[in-house]
Amino acid sequence: MSQPFGHLDERGAARMVDVTGKEPTRREATATALVRCSPEVVTALRDDAVPKGDVLAVARIAGVAAAKRTPDLLPLAHVIGVHGVEIVPVVTDEGVAIRATVRAVDRTGVEMEALTAASVAALAVVDMVKGLDRTTSIADVRLLAKSGGRSGEWVRDD
Amino acid sequence: MSQPFGHLDERGAARMVDVTGKEPTRREATATALVRCSPEVVTALRDDAVPKGDVLAVARIAGVAAAKRTPDLLPLAHVIGVHGVEIVPVVTDEGVAIRATVRAVDRTGVEMEALTAASVAALAVVDMVKGLDRTTSIADVRLLAKSGGRSGEWVRDD
Amino acid sequence: MSQPFGHLDERGAARMVDVTGKEPTRREATATALVRCSPEVVTALRDDAVPKGDVLAVARIAGVAAAKRTPDLLPLAHVIGVHGVEIVPVVTDEGVAIRATVRAVDRTGVEMEALTAASVAALAVVDMVKGLDRTTSIADVRLLAKSGGRSGEWVRDD
Amino acid sequence: MSQPFGHLDERGAARMVDVTGKEPTRREATATALVRCSPEVVTALRDDAVPKGDVLAVARIAGVAAAKRTPDLLPLAHVIGVHGVEIVPVVTDEGVAIRATVRAVDRTGVEMEALTAASVAALAVVDMVKGLDRTTSIADVRLLAKSGGRSGEWVRDD
Amino acid sequence: MSQPFGHLDERGAARMVDVTGKEPTRREATATALVRCSPEVVTALRDDAVPKGDVLAVARIAGVAAAKRTPDLLPLAHVIGVHGVEIVPVVTDEGVAIRATVRAVDRTGVEMEALTAASVAALAVVDMVKGLDRTTSIADVRLLAKSGGRSGEWVRDD
Amino acid sequence: MSQPFGHLDERGAARMVDVTGKEPTRREATATALVRCSPEVVTALRDDAVPKGDVLAVARIAGVAAAKRTPDLLPLAHVIGVHGVEIVPVVTDEGVAIRATVRAVDRTGVEMEALTAASVAALAVVDMVKGLDRTTSIADVRLLAKSGGRSGEWVRDD
Helix, strand or coil, X not given: CCCCCCCXXXXXXXXXXXXXXXXXXXXXXXXXXXXXXXXXXXXXXXXXXXXXXXXXXXXXXXXXXXXXXXHHHCCCCCECCECEEEEEEEECCCEEEEEEEEEEEEXXXXXXHHXXXXXXXXXXXXXXXXXXXXXXXXXXXXXXXXXXXXXXXEECCC | CCCCCXXXXXXXXXXXXXXXXXXXEEEEEEEEEEEECCHHXXXXXXXXXXXXXXXXXXXXXXXXXXXXXXXXXXXXXXECCECEEEEEEEECCCEEEEEEEXXXXXXXXXXXXXXXXXXXXXXXXXXXXXCCCCCCEEEEEEEEEEECCCCCCEECCC | CCCCCCCCCCCXXXXXXXXXXXXXXXXXXXXEEEEECCHHHHHHHHCCCCCCCCHHHHHHHHHHHHHHCHHHHCCCCCEXXXXXXEEEEEECCCEEEEEEEEEEEECCCCHHHHHHHHHHHHHHHXXXXXXXXXXXXXXXXXXXXXXXXXXXXXXXXX | CCCCCCCCCCCCCCCECCCCCCCCEEEEEEEEEEEECCHHHHHHHHCCCCCCCCHHHHHHHHHHHHHHCHHHHCCCCCECCEXXXXXXXXXXXXXXXXXXXXXXXXXXXXXXXXXXXXXXXXXXXXXXXCCCCCCCEEEEEEEEEEECCCCCCEECCC | CCCCCCCCCCCCCCCECCCCCCCCEEEEEEEEEEEECCHHHHHHHHCCCCCCXXXXXXXXXXXXXXXXXXXXXXXXXXXXXXXXXXXEEEECCCXXXXXXXXXXXXXXXXXXXXXXXXXXXXXXXXXHHCCCCCCCEEEEXXXXXXXXXXXXXXXXXX | XXXXXXXXXXXXXXXXXXXXXXXXXXEEEXXXXXXXXXXXXXXXXXXXXXXXXXXXXXXXXXXXXXXXXXHHHCCCCCECCECEEEXXXXXXXXXXXXXXXXXXXXXXXXXXXXXXXXXXXXXXXXXXXXXXXXXXXEEEEEEEEEECCCCCCEECCX
């Protein structure tokens, strides 16, 4: 094979950013998501009356597992350690509010792990209640705070 | 081991619903998601100037792959065939609108596959642009339409 | 490449048995496992006082998810649909008894899916309580009953 | 989204324990499992006459692979490096005895990796011989020894 | 969200082709690969003297497992049943010749499953012998024959 | 269970080599693969006229994702961090030349990660164009260069 890679213009080509030059430090990120539910679904959640089972337990566990699968889901995400995950789902009048916190000591931040955990926990809620109301939707998946790494502490201010 | 399962009250316990009594039929579901981006990110997207690479290509492929991983992500989702997936990401003034359509011939609907595909495509966009703006968020992950199965055609009307 | 495959003696070589000649039929299998726990752990389980969280919810969900991952774990297992899973963990004086039932309409039985689900649910229990007692062990992972397929109904009689 | 997470009582909620405060050290754990086989299956194993192929080779490889999939199978297990695995299956008069040793340099012990490796190697044996005897069962999956970490050396004494 | 998908030109955008209109039929495909090894490696293979262990057993099992992971590896591949796999690795004077045959009853061909199985079996061989010779390479991964589906029988003629 | 592991001769048995004694250092490896295409396919690639979509984007992303799945595919590969991946596919007169570079700071080399990434990127190209020409094959998957670790720098010289 001759040298086809010589004059290559790969502008715009996706790549996993090289982080081998970074030092591992303690990282933490918190993301939230909101599953918007109808009043009937909220009542069923509060009465523990969802036929498919314990919605919040499934959401918690799906969220923790999803944090670990982030590099499988996001093509350009790094393979890093995942050293602590907490998923807190809360039933509110609007539906289920989810907060996901991920912690790791590694070369890159865990923002995507937290956002993925919150998203998948929210999807798990939708999966549990869609038999009751198929309009159930997910709103406001977003980063709430992060710490660690070069850019240090950050808290969302909107 | 004696019979510990006799007097069991498993109300509320999560289970994968038995669909062996259903016939395989053609199913289709379409979900949407919106990645809210700042004007600067929208400009970078329009100028193909996102440093991590081709955002829409990554979103499309991440979405297709995620549709196939739905039973891995959602604890109670069935293992079914996935027989067609189309992810359409569009840059708008607000950010990136994503439409995911999933098709299968199987015993259960593909709504969760479409919602998962839309969510993960959206997360992939966030992953690509978060270096430009870490407030980028996901809004409005929801089912747009479905067809097939006992409940037949349905189109969201809000 | 010449024909190196001509005179091959592959006796003993592992292969995935060809089941393309079989018709899909409804299959069901039930397996059990017993996690042997110390009296202290049994008390903690009954008092909902295990620091890592709700043991039975985690066991149920890990078991359902594992049934779906059987072809990933067992090299020669077929990729089949998984159309219903129920994991019932019960705290007894001896520890946690687990019963896993898997159902599918497909070309091959789901005995390994049921055994894998019971095993992984048991491992999940061990993972939750090992901080309290690292001698916690798993006993008696075995098939209890199966139905469907050429060999029809079978119930263990020991 | 207002602050729904304020007054939360999450007692009993499953979480992945935060180990970011721990230092990586060399960890090792050994677990065993016993696949109980009928005399006919033991004879077939000794004669290399199991129709599905080389049982011990499949058990070894399934066990090594399973050690690596522990965080996928156990919801609360950490993502850690896996830096050495040895699976030793031995045919005895009772069936197949399996010993799994896992080694890693990381923030948490590898007990669950060793137990998972032993369990899945045992399941792989069952999968290979179940066509000969469907009563084949798994007994005594348990930790034999561990070293490394805060609690140091430990060897089972029963 | 208004209708951003109206005037879309998605020419060139990757999608999983919709096969829901196809009937499931019996499919078979055979692919081959050649791992080119130095004479020293061939001797070690013939003498069963590769330090990492039984190369052909690992190649067989890695190949079978890879056939099942094709939809995870190839973004646009369909999720289908995998109903029979046979991997035949043979040591020749040139290295290790691998033949992979995959069978399924489904809506789409299994050519990519056979090619993936052959490639990964070849990679597993390289992994086992690279400590002996890191120039070991893979040549000639290609489809040998297929049957089933609309295009029927086909055998490579070069 | 008595001591069945005493007199064991496990010569030839596959194991994951223990690397816990090694220090993490920066590793890099580059591998190449060539997808041999017919002139018609080369023309379609150059004209962006492959019906399944953007071949090079899919190849890039499949390659990056595959680097991360190496320990899932190769039974004896270690679980390590993956800290940078670049896949460069180039259309030449012969087909598509692929170059995969993987970087990590860890206890073992990333040669297999680079070879796996190049192979799967090549398989993704075959999957995209096989509808145009099913004789498309993969040639010359091989290591081009590596650095880091005990053996230091190495560049292929043939």
